[in-house]
Amino acid sequence: MATAALGLGVALVLTGCGGAATSTPSASGGGDEESGKLVVWNWGSADEAATAFEEDVLAAFNEKHPNVEVEIVSQPFDQYYTLLGTAIESGTGPDLALFNGGTQLKSRVDMLTPVTEELADLEETLAGWPAFQADGETYSAPMFLQGFPIYFNKAIFEAAGLDADNPPTTWEDLTAACDAILAETDKSCFALGNKEGLGIEFFLSGFASGLFTPEEYDAWIDGDRDWTSEHATQALQLWQDTSEQGWYNDGANSTAMFNDSFDLFSAGEAAMVIGLTSGIAHWKQFDEFLGKDLGFMMPVTVNDGTTLALPVEGGIGYGVLNPDKLDLAVDWIRSTVDHDALAAYSLAGGQITSDTTIELDTDIQSAQDIVSELPESKPLLHTALSGETLDLLHRLGQQLLIGEVTVEDAASQLADSEG
The missing domain is CATH 3.40.190.10 (Periplasmic binding protein-like II)
Structure with a gap:
């Protein structure tokens, strides 16, 4: 968990659990006739709350694409970007991969497909976009806000x-x-x-x-x-x-x-x-x-x-590596910022989400104090490097x-x- 959100980066909502792959089987009935597979890389689920969030994301995606199999490959975080680079070079990379906002994503935009127009309608609802933007293009939607209180x-x-x-x-x-x-x-x-x-x-x-x-x-x-x-x-x-x-x-x-x-x-x-x-x-x-x-x-x-x-910006988000599956990939990204999924995880997992319409329902004073400072927050300096x-x-x-x-x-x- 070297760099949460951060170029860190620290930030991390999910932690490494090493090389595991899970698939959601093709659903039957309902929805479109589309079929196939979407391969997604991340660094695993840290706890029950993170696992439940991933299940909610899968459910939101399956509502749109019930016949598409999602294969989630969890790589160890301390080797994540090295493994990803090697896989891409060998032509075996995933369709989407999870990235820390800031340096880790921006230094790799040459391998990503922009989703600027596809996600434009979310700009007013979500905060933290700058960590996933470079040269006028957007490469992911921020799922959570990461910062250094x-x-x-x-x-x-x-x-x-x-x-x-x-x-x-x-x-x-x-x-x-x-x-x-x-x-x-x-x-x-x-x-x-x-x-x-x-x-x-x-x-x-x-x-x-x-x-x-x-x-x-x-x-x-x-x-x-x-x-x-x-x-x-x-x-x-x-x-x-x-x-x-x-x-x-x-x-x-x-x-x-x-x-x-x-x-x-x-x-x-x-x-x-x-x-x-x-x-x-x-x-x-x-x-x-x-x-x-x-x-x-x-x-x-x-x-x-x-x-x-308060130093805070977008923490993590999925980037599109396979332009041939852009439509499916965009719907996966949209599922990761599904309002209900984020709202449930915000309280269960302790996340401050990018969705500005979600109220943090907790009596923990430090959390409320952090949220009150978000409107005047500034991006993290080190993620610009x-x-x-x-x-x-x-x-x-x-x-x-x-x-x-x-x-x-x-x-x-x-x-x-x-x-």
Whole structure:
């Protein structure tokens, strides 16, 4: 589960269960006379809620195409994109495949069939489209919204003498809070897993709106960015500084983000964590462990002239690889954003869906607070990067965390990677 939504990406609603294939047999009676097979790749169902959602999607598709067999092949996520690339090169790729929004999809649009016109009528209902669009074309419909909210443990805040009802709003406040937590408790300030190098993604996108002015933020998303600029290098410097100041759990570079670092937060071993909005490490999962002690906070203001915004965008969606089955593929994509299927999964699985007409029926306060921030949300900065730059960022993030590279050298390498 390396990159949820994210180029992450983190984001993930479904997790790897390795190479399994399931088929829905051809239905009899009713509907059209169309027959055949639709081969769909994803990375499997994580739990009962995800399995039920997949069944709902299949049911919605079968209503339109009762005589079409759907073969779902679940690949392990840590090898997913490598296996997909190999299959496509050998001519054995699926008709559709699940993609993380952002870098993972946008770096592969040359192998995908646009569905811009076919899905145009959904634009007003669904949010999160930019993560699945490139060069004026749409390549999928977002199923869920994925983002990087900051969760905190109110009990640890109180133990450190902090006001749990008023979490930090500035970098100075956050620094003071971490100092108090480290001094007054035996907990780390933030839970961090950086074995895969993903921590800097969460840090950069999680705190971005407090670092960059709105103009800088939008320019970054549009591809006009300079890693050697003041605020970009500041982001790298703060990442390194927070490590030197002891904010993170011991051995962060050898701790897996999914799920070891999030388990640390759930177990009350860290005061804060930059988590996710959907899939895993989200409000519902943390609520099961922390209950009333679970809090949500926005990014903090680092620089003047910034406007705080929740970092969130479309998380996952299916891309069409076989243009000969475009009509069937489009109906599959439409089934994945079926209103009733998404509504059922939103509550059972803890997803914040792309369907803006669905109300999140829960009394979990952190979820309601997240939803209230969605109208002013901004896309994730790291998902605008190329795959090559993102891989480099992962390596440099690990080296910065333990002082093996300077901020100046890291910024220079990142600038060179983007030409």
